[in-house]
Amino acid sequence: MKSFSYQIIALFLLSTFVAFAQGNEKQVKQVETLLSEAGHAFVDLEVDKSLNLSKKALNISHQINDDVLMAKAYNLIGLNFEEFYDIKKGVEYYEKALHHANLSTNDSIKCWVYNNLGNVYSYRENNLKKCITYYKEGLKYAKKINDSTEIMFTNLNICGAYFGVKDFKNGLPYLESTKKFIDKSTLTEAKITQATLYGSYYSHLNQDDKAEQFYLKAIQYGTLNKDNLYESYLGDVYKDVSDFYKKKKNFEKALYYFDLHDKIVEKIYNDDRTKKAKLSGNSIEFDEYERKINKIEEEKDIQYNNLRKSKVIVGLFLIILLTLALLTYNYYRNYILRGKLNKKLLQANEELKIAKEKAEEASQLKSQFVSTISHELRTPLYGVVGITNIIIDEHKELEKSPHLNSLKFSARYLLSLVNDLLQINKIEENRVNLENLIFNISDEVNTIADSLEFIALKNNNKISTEIDTDIPEYLIGDKLRLSQVVLNLMSNALKFTKDGEVKVIVNQERIEGNKHYINFQIKDNGVGIAKEDQDKIFEKFVQIERKEGDYQGTGLGLSIVKKLVEVFDSKIHLESELGKGTTFSFTIGFVVDESKRNEIINNIEVDLSTNEMYRILVVEDNKINQVVTKKILENNNFKCKVVDDGYAAIEVLEKEHYDLILMDINMPIINGFDTTKLIRKKGLSLPIVALTAFDKQEISEQALSCGMNDVIIKPFDSSKLIQIINNSIQKENAD
DSSP, X not given: OOOOOHHHHHHTTXXXXXXXXXXXXXXXXXXXXXXXXXXXHHHTTOHHHHHHHHHHHHHHHHHHTOHHHHHHHHHHHXXXXXXXXXXXXXXXXXXXXXXXXXXXXXXXXXXXXXHHHHHIIIIISOOHHHHHHHHHHHHHHHHHTTOHHHHHHHHHHHHHHHHHTTOXXXXXXXXXXXXXXHHHOOOHHHHHHHHHHHHHHHXXXXXXXXXXXXXHHHHHHHTTOOSSTTHHHHHHHHHHHHHHXXXXXXXXXXXXHHHHHHHHHHHHXXXXXXXXXXXXXXXXXXXXXXXXXXXXXXXXXHHHHHHHHHHHHXXXXXXXXXXXXXXXXXXXXXXXXXXXHHXXXXXXXXXXXXXXXXXXXXHHHHHHHHHHHHHHHHHHHHHHHHHHHHHHHHOGGGTTOHHHHHHHHHHHHHHHHHHHHHHHHHHHTTOOOXXXXXEOHHHHHHHHHHHTHHHHHHTTOEEEEEEOTTSOSOEEEOHHHHHHHHHHHHHHHHHTOSSXXXXXXXXXXXXXXXXXXXXXXXXXXXXXXXXXXXXXXXXTTOOOOOSSSOOOOOSOHHHHHHHHHHHTTOOOEEXXXXXXXXXXXXXXXXXXXXXXXXXXXXXXXXXXXXXXXXXXXXXXXXXXXXXXXXHHHHHTTOEEEEESSHHHHHHHHHHSOOSEEEEOSSOSSSXXXXXXXXXXXXXXXXXXXXXXXXXXXXXXXXXXXXXXXXXXXXXXXXXXXXHHHXXXXXXXXXX
């Protein structure tokens, strides 16, 4: 079917757009009226009247130099030429319309013209590539002005173009996008086009009953418009229906509808109308030639005036030439000087490049050093903490031994220092990625307060919390790093307060969309911080000397707090006075999204613990760590076997069945990653959990890619290890 002449509707809208004319308002209104009458005449098949009115409108538009009005007039002339006289002339006038439309800011006229050009190359020339390009440009402007009707008609045109070359797959989405709008619309032309396109689509699928139903519906809509240009759509429908019946070999109906099509074509596109279009068109062509001649004359006068001025220009040119000669000499001298400076600059740049490379190398070495030190310290710490726990478990009489508790505390303190160093290094290298977890602010703050109660009792302090009840019950954000910030600030406050109070106040500050901005204040009435020291406390390894007490620490806590708050896209604020206390405050935005909350809740793993005795293979080269891991497993009702390296593990697996492997990463002979790959190549699917002292973020991707199921970092909470083992085995058995 012929693409919808979207511009016909636009003709009746011409008078509704205000033109930003350079001429007077009266002339603008006159042109708008002429264009509106010309549009009606075009639809009523009065082609000579339409062209004559368009000609008058175009002449006035040129007089007042109004690009919008000129574009509209050229567009209307192009419509008449394309429909009744000469397609090439029609394209010529569309292109003139587009030229003037692009000189204006009126996106509506651009939309019309692009659609008209698309129609030419779709219906007249059958050039899919060109017509789709023009239609999509029209669609871009239709969306820009946010006009649903224009978007709908353009989508119908694009669909018609694709269907015209039997590309139903690409055309169908554009047709489907118009369905809701057209179903509610009263636009008969849109309903005709939609019904015909669906008829064509179902005919292509050989669903003839559906196709016939849509074609007859199109005819029903088409009979509502007669005796004007809209009747041509009915003629196009008759042609499509005739082709449909011809395809079905129902030649009687095919001939019947083809005769109806021919009658409408003869009625609308008769010789008399074509002659009128040609005569009126010649008059417009003559005016265009006259305008070209006038323009040439104007340019000729300008050239003559320029020639008169040329003598003066020649004199000025000689003066300028002399000046240029002097400037050239000066430029040459500067060029020599610049060459010397450039040479020095290149040398300086080379030195800077070398310095940059050395700095990057130093940064990389620092990261490697921190990672290596973290691993090397965590490995023996795992042994220290584990052996200490074993001694306490086996010798209950030593449970309250100050020496053992001191050993355990020292090990955990050293682990905390290692973790702080690693955290600082991650933040500085922008390797901290915030996670989206669901949490309750009140629960998190109160849990932290409970965990710090022993520190509070040590200094005879009281911990209190105030949580704003307006804060939603569940928020989404990185609760672990938030807890780390609050924990650091609270423990710091308790450390520097004696016989006092540490208060945590949490209030909802503001709401922006689905983000709730929560303000946190950690107040104490401790020793306070001197004004001159307040800018230093957030620096790494800085500890301010206090007058009272012995406050031990790494000097990393507040530095980590400041950097983590910045990762949350916020800033931390400090108010303090010596002898009166300190307040730290910050504001963080958390998402409140019910659907996201439900999704996260549904993905929370259920407890899969069981009393069944599982067989665990431990692959670990460190003898002390072997003892610790084996003891933990046996104390939790697991059967355990320990081997020293990866090849020994593979040999054991060939003879015996195990439910899970705990795999060390850093081992001699063959590392944990390569061992895992060899196990997977043998077709063994049992879960493999990396038990390592490396930082989890550094190895997680490599661990999962080689076939491991999970990662746990040494030292660890034994209950966490047991949970991961049970979950992994139960999941494997379920699969």
